[in-house]
Amino acid sequence: MTLTFAAPSNDKAELEIGSAFTPRFDEKGLVTAVVTDARDGELLMVAHMNAEALALTIETGIAHYFSRSRNSLWKKGESSGNVQAVQEIRTDCDQDAVWLKVTVAGHDATCHTGRRSCFYRTVGVEGGEPKVTISDERRYFDPKLVYAEK
Amino acid sequence: MTLTFAAPSNDKAELEIGSAFTPRFDEKGLVTAVVTDARDGELLMVAHMNAEALALTIETGIAHYFSRSRNSLWKKGESSGNVQAVQEIRTDCDQDAVWLKVTVAGHDATCHTGRRSCFYRTVGVEGGEPKVTISDERRYFDPKLVYAEK
Numbered sequence: 001m002t003l004t005f006a007a008p009s010n011d012k013a014e015l016e017i018g019s020a021f022t023p024r025f026d027e028k029g030l031v032t033a034v035v036t037d038a039r040d041g042e043l044l045m046v047a048h049m050n051a052e053a054l055a056l057t058i059e060t061g062i063a064h065y066f067s068r069s070r071n072s073l074w075k076k077g078e079s080s081g082n083v084q085a086v087q088e089i090r091t092d093c094d095q096d097a098v099w100l101k102v103t104v105a106g107h108d109a110t111c112h113t114g115r116r117s118c119f120y121r122t123v124g125v126e127g128g129e130p131k132v133t134i135s136d137e138r139r140y141f142d143p144k145l146v147y148a149e150k
Numbered sequence: 151m152t153l154t155f156a157a158p159s160n161d162k163a164e165l166e167i168g169s170a171f172t173p174r175f176d177e178k179g180l181v182t183a184v185v186t187d188a189r190d191g192e193l194l195m196v197a198h199m200n201a202e203a204l205a206l207t208i209e210t211g212i213a214h215y216f217s218r219s220r221n222s223l224w225k226k227g228e229s230s231g232n233v234q235a236v237q238e239i240r241t242d243c244d245q246d247a248v249w250l251k252v253t254v255a256g257h258d259a260t261c262h263t264g265r266r267s268c269f270y271r272t273v274g275v276e277g278g279e280p281k282v283t284i285s286d287e288r289r290y291f292d293p294k295l296v297y298a299e300k
Contacts, residue, residue: 005280016263021273021280032196034184041191046182046247058275091282092268093261097196099269111243113166118242119249123171125208130155130171132241 003055008095016093023054024096030066031096035110038087038101044110045118047076049098061086063100080146081106109140112147116140153205158245166243173204174246180216181246185260188237188251194260195268197226199248211236213250230296231256259290262297266290 008022009015015022023031030048037044047065049057053073056064063084067074077083084102091098104110111118121132158172159165165172173181180198187194199207203214203223213234217224227233234252241248254260261268271282 002278003275003280017284019281019283021282032182034193034196036191036193041186041193043184043186043191043193043249046184046242058273058280089273090269090285091271091273092196093263093270094268097269098273099193113243118244119240119247120243121241123208123239123241123248125153128153130153130208131169132171133169134167135240 003059005051005054012094015095021091022095023051023091023098024094025051026096028068030068031098033063033065033098033100035063035084035100035102038103041101042117043119044102044104044116047074054098057086057100058089063102076110077104077106080109080112080141082109084110107141107146112143114139114141114143114146153209155201155204162244165245171241172245173201173241173248174244175201176246178218180218181248183213183215183248183250185213185234185250185252188253191251192267193269194252194254194266197224204248207236207250208239213252226260227254227256230259230262230291232259234260257291257296262293264289264291264293264296 006022008024029050033047033049035044050066053064053066063076063086065074083105086100086102088101109116120136122135124131156172158174179200183197183199185194197215200216203216206214213226213236215224233255236250236252238251259266270286272285274281
């Protein structure tokens with residue numbers, strides 16, 4: 001990793017209209033990453049990146065994240081083959097989030113449950129209680145087989 | 151606000167396939183909210199919600215967030231008129247993020263800079279330095295006029 005990020009300016013205008021990409025990592029050193037399919041814009045997942053993951057993503061064109069549960073760098077698709085080739089990276093007005101438009105290799109699926117997107121459930125209310133109902137049941141791979149391979 | 155959320159299960163399978171919506175608020179009491187335009191899926195913004203904002207959003211059908219900079223409940227569009235009517239809410243496999251598909255009222259714009267989306271800049275590298283270039287310069291409103299009205 002050779003790419004480094006300068007500290008963000010305290011000047012809001014500089015963050016919004018300046019030419020420097022100075023991500024505003026939070027107190028844990030992370031920015032939010034929103035990942036959509038470059039083909040049709042479908043939301044695939046939301047994850048987090050530290051400076052190393054973000055630099056590796058920019059330099060290699062392959063999406064890397066920081067796994068908060070494993071507390072380590074995470075090359076998405078390393079186990080499943082569902083690697084994400086990054087077509088475009090955008091950032092938002094205050095530079096605390098990035099948007100990756102990706103092409104998914106392997107099974108063309110992103111969720112570890114085997115589905116195309118992690119957002120396979122719709123939120124609603126039933127009998128006064130917040131509920132989820134499955135909107136997408138199609139599986140692109142069998143997690144038991146794919147994650148057992150390692 | 152009458153809707154309350156039960157604590158998330160420690161059982162991963164229950165979180166992934168159960169019928170209860172039990173958002174996994176982080177240590178600050180927040181989940182990530184990804185907001186897209188219900189018409190064409192364009193990513194408009196990323197924000198955060200506490201339990202109150204999430205309940206209000208579900209109950210009223212109008213997007214509410216928690217402003218981390220102001221440390222308070224935030225009804226999006228209260229100043230600008232660019233209120234978001236929620237068409238669908240989804241959640242992801244581990245229930246720590248929600249996806250709102252919205253219809254934007256007012257100027258049909260979401261970013262406080264007057265643009266349709268907060269993600270108006272593309273990230274790249276120039277001379278070894280991380281840079282941003284503006285991909286969307288179109289303004290739907292003049293922030294000086296809109297935010298001065300208050």
